Amino acid sequence: MENNTKLANDFGVEDHIIICNWTKKSDLLVKELHNPSVEKKRPIIVITENPQDVPDFEEDETYRGIMIVKGNPSNEDSLKRAGIESAATVIILADERLADTADTKTIMTTIAIDHIIPDIHVVAEVLSASNLPFFAYTFVNEIICLELLTERLLAQSCLTPGVSFIFADLLTQSSDTNEIYVEDIPTHYIGKTFQELRKAIVALDEQDIILIGLGSSTEKTDSGGEIMVDHHGNSIMEKVLIINPKAKSKSSSTKYHKDYKLIKGDQVYLIAYSRPNLAEGLK
Amino acid sequence: MLILISVWFIGGTLTILSQWIISPEVQKSTHDYLQYYWIVFIEVTSGFDVGGEVKRLNTLSFGITILMLIAGMIIGGLVSGQIIAIILNAAQKAGLVAEAPNNFKFIDPIIIFGINKHLHGIISSVRRIDGNANRDIIIIDEEADEISILDESDYKNIWYIKSDPSRRNYLKEIFDRNISSDFKQSDINQLYKASQKSCRVILLPNQKKDSNLEFIDPETIQKAMEIETFKENVYTIIQLQSVESKRYLKGKQIDEWLNISDYSTKMIAQAALSPGITNIFNNIMGGGNEDTNEMIRLSLIHDSLSNLSFRDIKNWIVNDPNIDCILLGFCKFLKEDDKGIERLRNPNYYFQINPVEPHRQKYYRDTYNSMSVKFNKDTILNEGHQNDLLVYFANKNIAFDQYIKRR
Numbered sequence: 001m002e003n004n005t006k007l008a009n010d011f012g013v014e015d016h017i018i019i020c021n022w023t024k025k026s027d028l029l030v031k032e033l034h035n036p037s038v039e040k041k042r043p044i045i046v047i048t049e050n051p052q053d054v055p056d057f058e059e060d061e062t063y064r065g066i067m068i069v070k071g072n073p074s075n076e077d078s079l080k081r082a083g084i085e086s087a088a089t090v091i092i093l094a095d096e097r098l099a100d101t102a103d104t105k106t107i108m109t110t111i112a113i114d115h116i117i118p119d120i121h122v123v124a125e126v127l128s129a130s131n132l133p134f135f136a137y138t139f140v141n142e143i144i145c146l147e148l149l150t151e152r153l154l155a156q157s158c159l160t161p162g163v164s165f166i167f168a169d170l171l172t173q174s175s176d177t178n179e180i181y182v183e184d185i186p187t188h189y190i191g192k193t194f195q196e197l198r199k200a201i202v203a204l205d206e207q208d209i210i211l212i213g214l215g216s217s218t219e220k221t222d223s224g225g226e227i228m229v230d231h232h233g234n235s236i237m238e239k240v241l242i243i244n245p246k247a248k249s250k251s252s253s254t255k256y257h258k259d260y261k262l263i264k265g266d267q268v269y270l271i272a273y274s275r276p277n278l279a280e281g282l283k
Numbered sequence: 284m285l286i287l288i289s290v291w292f293i294g295g296t297l298t299i300l301s302q303w304i305i306s307p308e309v310q311k312s313t314h315d316y317l318q319y320y321w322i323v324f325i326e327v328t329s330g331f332d333v334g335g336e337v338k339r340l341n342t343l344s345f346g347i348t349i350l351m352l353i354a355g356m357i358i359g360g361l362v363s364g365q366i367i368a369i370i371l372n373a374a375q376k377a378g379l380v381a382e383a384p385n386n387f388k389f390i391d392p393i394i395i396f397g398i399n400k401h402l403h404g405i406i407s408s409v410r411r412i413d414g415n416a417n418r419d420i421i422i423i424d425e426e427a428d429e430i431s432i433l434d435e436s437d438y439k440n441i442w443y444i445k446s447d448p449s450r451r452n453y454l455k456e457i458f459d460r461n462i463s464s465d466f467k468q469s470d471i472n473q474l475y476k477a478s479q480k481s482c483r484v485i486l487l488p489n490q491k492k493d494s495n496l497e498f499i500d501p502e503t504i505q506k507a508m509e510i511e512t513f514k515e516n517v518y519t520i521i522q523l524q525s526v527e528s529k530r531y532l533k534g535k536q537i538d539e540w541l542n543i544s545d546y547s548t549k550m551i552a553q554a555a556l557s558p559g560i561t562n563i564f565n566n567i568m569g570g571g572n573e574d575t576n577e578m579i580r581l582s583l584i585h586d587s588l589s590n591l592s593f594r595d596i597k598n599w600i601v602n603d604p605n606i607d608c609i610l611l612g613f614c615k616f617l618k619e620d621d622k623g624i625e626r627l628r629n630p631n632y633y634f635q636i637n638p639v640e641p642h643r644q645k646y647y648r649d650t651y652n653s654m655s656v657k658f659n660k661d662t663i664l665n666e667g668h669q670n671d672l673l674v675y676f677a678n679k680n681i682a683f684d685q686y687i688k689r690r
Contacts, residue, residue, distance in 0.1 A: 181557060
């Protein structure tokens with residue numbers, strides 16, 4: 001184990017993933033991130049106060065390229081030693097040793113990250129929904145709240161029996177299961193409608209892709225419907241996500257319907273067995 | 284009370300008049316006449332005949348007595364109902380969930396077995412996903428009488444049944460007493476016709492601080508198995524604490540199991556691999572905008588689409604711009620020959636999401652020994668039966684036949 005623990009300045013890696021805290025779920029997390037079906041396997045640096053918990057990964061293929069920084073992830077020095085300035089993503093796992101106070105450590109870690117590099121992609125695991133408002137003051141990009149996830153999954157399984165199997169399929173990273181991918185619109189489909197793109201994708205039998213929705217940016221409005229502007233007078237933009245755009249109707253005021261014309265910067269959400277190559281397939 | 288007094292007075296007076304006019308010889312004094320008020324009072328308040336007195340009555344008085352007995356039963360029912368309503372109101376005013384009425388058989392309720400910190404969240408999620416359905420939810424636990432109402436609108440039609448694990452067969456007693464076995468009225472049975480399932484039971488693990496972590500999952504599984512020993516047609520969903528516990532489920536008939544740690548870890552990995560993905564899952568798991576309510580849904584395949592391949596149905600849906608859904612796959616009813624060793628939950632059905640081309644199905648099977656691609660795009664649906672289901676994203680359940688009729 002000692003041999004695996006190196007100083008950050010020895011790593012010399014970039015575009016890597018940092019995992020803060022080593023918990024029971026870290027093993028599965030590493031296996032998902034380094035699954036053979038993942039095209040670009042990024043090196044992983046784990047920051048933990050208990051490096052002895054990390055299994056001996058020498059014999060395991062998925063553990064290749066994993067490094068450890070011993071320290072508290074809410075400490076800026078530990079984050080810097082893990083090379084946070086050049087990392088692609090930081091994952092903060094809830095420290096299960098702290099039980100109910102684990103979220104406090106997660107918040108402290110996000111604040112430390114924000115202080116060093118606020119625009120890095122951060123994924124945080126949060127135990128209690130009551131702590132979610134505190135994350136509004138941080139730059140965390142994605143929050144997985146265990147409490148909400150549990151309640152929603154159980155409720156959905158109850159009302160749509162079998163749905164947990166579908167979610168398991170969509171969430172499992174492997175070559176023979178589906179995942180959800182976010183892709184840019186192929187350039188030659190800019191200006192065409194969502195429905196046209198959908199039909200073209202359905203006709204792509206060889207790729208087994210399902211187009212489920214689109215993401216776009218729109219001007220943010222206040223509760224009165226007025227467009228919000230920043231202190232320079234520019235419109236504030238916000239991202240919107242539309243699953244299953246509907247047929248255009250008089251009763252709905254949304255501009256994101258099936259006949260919405262795709263613009264540059266829009267993205268599509270796809271279900272596929274591996275990362276689809278839309279630009280190539282739709283030529 | 285006014286009705287009770289009126290019925291008593293009218294009934295008593297009519298009996299006295301009838302006895303005085305038709306058979307005055309039976310009564311020896313005024314006191315005997317006044318006794319009829321007492322007899323009628325007993326009949327009206329209890330619904331039972333006062334034994335022996337009936338011999339003194341003539342035919343008309345006997346008829347009046349019968350009417351009084353019926354009135355007594357009705358008034359008794361009304362009074363009991365009023366008392367129950369007062370108790371329920373009192374319980375609700377005290378901010379607690381009301382007890383399920385004794386001997387009332389609920390049809391197709393959702394049963395939540397056990398209490399933990401997720402209970403309130405599950406109730407509000409069910410209400411949110413289910414729209415205005417307000418279906419009955421019954422909570423069974425030793426401490427179920429202490430559940431507080433957090434939100435009046437979410438807690439309509441929520442009932443508790445206090446369990447007593449020290450009594451043998453206490454679960455069976457509860458199900459026999461309060462749950463209707465008429466699975467034909469159940470909406471779950473309308474979807475999974477071949478399974479003949481009725482109410483849904485969610486089994487929550489006991490997450491109290493003094494609970495031994497090693498025994499939490501076996502205890503939950505044991506409860507699920509216990510229910511299934513006397514009630515085969517319930518749809519059981521259990522929440523597991525540890526992924527290791529899945530091994531205990533081999534050969535059991537538990538329909539769905541959820542290990543949240545497993546799901547959350549995989550979601551974290553997906554979020555790291557595809558930034559922005561959490562937002563999509565959040566939306567399709569019922570956490571999106573209340574106006575959209577976009578979720579995974581299931582519908583039976585209409586007769587006119589029977590014997591078509593998945594590919595044909597998908598092309599039909601995509602080419603009709605008025606059908607507002609994204610077809611994800613299908614849920615195939617398995618005949619005996621089709622059943623394999625795959626990771627089946629509901630053993631009579633198989634979920635095939637994003638069916639692949641036949642040659643790719645062969646590739647996945649040969650290369651990865653895959654159990655995720657049992658069927659392909661050319662699989663014929665509803666072949667020889669009408670049990671298959673379509674799986675799709677939509678903001679409401681779609682009756683596909685309405686589009687067929689229009690066409």
